Amino acid sequence: MVKDYQQSLANNTQLRHIDSEAQLTHARDAYPAGEVAACHRLDQFVADDIHNYDVSRDVPSLHATSQLSAYLTIGVISPRLCYLQAAKAQEQLHGNDGDNEDINRWISELAWRDFYRHVLDYKPELIQHQAYKNETDVKINWSYNEDDFDAWCTGRTGVPLVDAAMRCLNATGFMHNRLRMVTAMFLTKDLLIDWRLGERYFMQQLIDGDFASNNGGWQWSASTGTDSAPYFRIMNPFSQAKTHDPDGEFIKEWLPELKDMPASILHSEDKIRKAINTDDRFRRLDYPAPMVEHKAARQLAITEFKK
Numbered sequence: 001m002v003k004d005y006q007q008s009l010a011n012n013t014q015l016r017h018i019d020s021e022a023q024l025t026h027a028r029d030a031y032p033a034g035e036v037a038a039c040h041r042l043d044q045f046v047a048d049d050i051h052n053y054d055v056s057r058d059v060p061s062l063h064a065t066s067q068l069s070a071y072l073t074i075g076v077i078s079p080r081l082c083y084l085q086a087a088k089a090q091e092q093l094h095g096n097d098g099d100n101e102d103i104n105r106w107i108s109e110l111a112w113r114d115f116y117r118h119v120l121d122y123k124p125e126l127i128q129h130q131a132y133k134n135e136t137d138v139k140i141n142w143s144y145n146e147d148d149f150d151a152w153c154t155g156r157t158g159v160p161l162v163d164a165a166m167r168c169l170n171a172t173g174f175m176h177n178r179l180r181m182v183t184a185m186f187l188t189k190d191l192l193i194d195w196r197l198g199e200r201y202f203m204q205q206l207i208d209g210d211f212a213s214n215n216g217g218w219q220w221s222a223s224t225g226t227d228s229a230p231y232f233r234i235m236n237p238f239s240q241a242k243t244h245d246p247d248g249e250f251i252k253e254w255l256p257e258l259k260d261m262p263a264s265i266l267h268s269e270d271k272i273r274k275a276i277n278t279d280d281r282f283r284r285l286d287y288p289a290p291m292v293e294h295k296a297a298r299q300l301a302i303t304e305f306k307k
Contacts, residue, residue, distance in 0.1 A: 184221035195222035231305035
């Protein structure tokens, strides 16, 4: 698999349709440099958003996560300080015996960062494109279809939540964590494309790109990592959109061509396919029908992994 991946890179090594200057401008505005700015953001998050984190963290249109990952990645702020501030908020709320689910959830996310770094230390061959579960990885007939990969990179898959997430990434250098899982699983399960290609693309784009966390997340989605999602648990990107972007707010922000499409259509593969192919209101839109049928793609992936 590594050899196939390297050959794929040799065939096409250029970034796809990225406005690097726009990304840089956004990064400068969104992440002011320095420890003072990072600590101020931490204080704001603990004061305003941490108490609703367990629910709001899964809604991409809310922007309710800490937005500290870029600072944590390069060491501007330490996870220990983040933990201490969260623990302090916990104590203020409930005293020494307090237990707040929202705060605990955020602390667990800090722990996952450390976990993946420990995994990298334990298995350093991961930095050489090896899978944690190599015995699984080598048996999968991964795809290296360049057209499919390009459609994913540029947000032209015909799956609104996936496309909105990818366009957001390309424009801002950031992607909401829930959407990282959805887009990664779509690439590795619906398209069966080698997870290493997606891992590399994310690291090229993410302002908070951290190799250990990124590698761990991709191998989770591809079911080749230490804590992988079971291969038969494959996210349906349409039901994910219905659950986490019920009104289509995030989708319409990044796919303005779909601004007049009702959420009931956006969140149904059958309805959006029919609308784009036959409905006079939508068939002239500059937006493709879904490139794969999720149910069939899911069954193909399950069959492949059963080997």
